[in-house]
Amino acid sequence: MRILRPCWSCCCLLLFCSLGIQGTPKAPSAAPEQVHLSYLDEPGSMTVTWTTWVPTPSEVQFGLQPSGPLPLRAQGTFSPFVDGGILRRKLYIHRVTLRGLLPGVQYVYRCGSAQGWSRRFRFRALKNGPHWSPRLAVYGDLGADNPKALPRLRRDTQQGMYDAVLHVGDFAYNMDQDNARIGDKFMRLIEPVAASLPYMTCPGNHEERYNFSNYKARFNMPGDSEGLWYSWDLGPAHIISFSTEVYFFLHYGRHLVERQFHWLESDLQKANQNRAARPWIITMGHRPMYCSNADLDDCTWHESKVRKGLRGRFYGLEDLFYKYGVDLQLWAHEHSYERLWPIYNYQVFNGSQEKPYTNPRGPVHIITGSAGCEERLTPFSLFPRPWSALRVKEYGYTRLHVLNGTHIHLQQVSDDQDGKIVDDIWVVRPLLGRMMYL
Numbered sequence: 001m002r003i004l005r006p007c008w009s010c011c012c013l014l015l016f017c018s019l020g021i022q023g024t025p026k027a028p029s030a031a032p033e034q035v036h037l038s039y040l041d042e043p044g045s046m047t048v049t050w051t052t053w054v055p056t057p058s059e060v061q062f063g064l065q066p067s068g069p070l071p072l073r074a075q076g077t078f079s080p081f082v083d084g085g086i087l088r089r090k091l092y093i094h095r096v097t098l099r100g101l102l103p104g105v106q107y108v109y110r111c112g113s114a115q116g117w118s119r120r121f122r123f124r125a126l127k128n129g130p131h132w133s134p135r136l137a138v139y140g141d142l143g144a145d146n147p148k149a150l151p152r153l154r155r156d157t158q159q160g161m162y163d164a165v166l167h168v169g170d171f172a173y174n175m176d177q178d179n180a181r182i183g184d185k186f187m188r189l190i191e192p193v194a195a196s197l198p199y200m201t202c203p204g205n206h207e208e209r210y211n212f213s214n215y216k217a218r219f220n221m222p223g224d225s226e227g228l229w230y231s232w233d234l235g236p237a238h239i240i241s242f243s244t245e246v247y248f249f250l251h252y253g254r255h256l257v258e259r260q261f262h263w264l265e266s267d268l269q270k271a272n273q274n275r276a277a278r279p280w281i282i283t284m285g286h287r288p289m290y291c292s293n294a295d296l297d298d299c300t301w302h303e304s305k306v307r308k309g310l311r312g313r314f315y316g317l318e319d320l321f322y323k324y325g326v327d328l329q330l331w332a333h334e335h336s337y338e339r340l341w342p343i344y345n346y347q348v349f350n351g352s353q354e355k356p357y358t359n360p361r362g363p364v365h366i367i368t369g370s371a372g373c374e375e376r377l378t379p380f381s382l383f384p385r386p387w388s389a390l391r392v393k394e395y396g397y398t399r400l401h402v403l404n405g406t407h408i409h410l411q412q413v414s415d416d417q418d419g420k421i422v423d424d425i426w427v428v429r430p431l432l433g434r435m436m437y438l
Helices: 008-022 150-158 177-194 207-220 257-273 315-324
Strands: 031-038 046-052 059-063 072-077 077-082 090-100 104-113 123-125 135-139 164-168 199-202 228-235 235-239 280-283 328-331 337-340 365-367 390-391 396-402 409-414 420-428
Touching: 031 177, 046 280, 059 090, 072 077, 072 090, 072 390, 077 207, 090 104, 135 150, 135 365, 150 177, 164 328, 177 199, 177 207, 199 328, 235 337, 257 280, 257 315, 315 390, 337 409, 337 420, 365 396
Parallel strands: 135 164, 164 199, 235 280, 280 328, 328 365
Antiparallel strands: 031 046, 046 090, 059 072, 059 104, 077 090, 104 123, 135 396, 228 235, 337 365, 337 390, 396 409, 409 420
């Protein structure tokens, strides 16, 4: 038998071909990606955030014309972010705030530097003051895998249906996974929506890794709490975003529960003093106080932590929100849609039998966590609770229209039924005699 000796030239050729198939390591890119907007509660402004893989200047060029030169310039800063995973991947996150924007006017922009520019995006500057009717898309629990609602949300955005997005916690599943590559993938996926609308967020349990570091670094929200809690005004509404997660991940500091609670109370006091200008108070937090799902989540327990606080006694939010007359509470976490009757302490406080949401005597709760993720949908318990008005186990998202100071319109869009509206209610509260529930 003839012994075959290795041919070194052949081996080198095979190795070269193998590297070509797998791809040689790319040089770090200066091209902007993961572009998204946020509103820092400064009238006439919009903040642009994006990522590069090398340090570059941070600039946004913008103007009113869809083509041709972009005459306006704004500069900002970048911050390095090192993921906590084993590879310690480094991203450079850029932030630039555009100011002096004309309310309601559409702008065209691109971001980056001479080392690389993004494509052009468009956004419409938010209108100022309380006398207009903002429209929002609201959802939580949207993943990089199985993002069922995202194509329809993209179409809605292209058609100009919304002024902002409220993402009520749980992103990507999870942003830290695969050394934060899943976070990169998710931010690229939402770019067609988030680069066109202010994408306002709150943290969920899936952001917990490395003390919420991916969430804090990637999103740029108002206030000084790294996006854990903040508030902002939009039309006739005062919107409060907060972290339910401080009640569950106490190893990051029990003091956060107390700090947030006192901040919430102070903010609610100010919001109530401003009811004449902005009559609606809306909250968004990830884990609900109530739910009727068939699992063992906090909201299925009678003394839920979010509702009653630590040890069932300290810093509970239901009494606080009831005391200051919060009108609408938006939640996610459960991968389903559930609307509650106006409720406080397990008692239904409908406005009347015929019109339960007209002048309700308690806050309205909406759980909207069915945008789509790898964990699929959450089933409901066999029998609905007396305080549960409607339950939908379908992929979808919520439309919130703050029509004016007395009327809010809520709709649930079913992606499973090709965009059919499967829930449709009006919350009505007259301005005269409006006060806290207590």
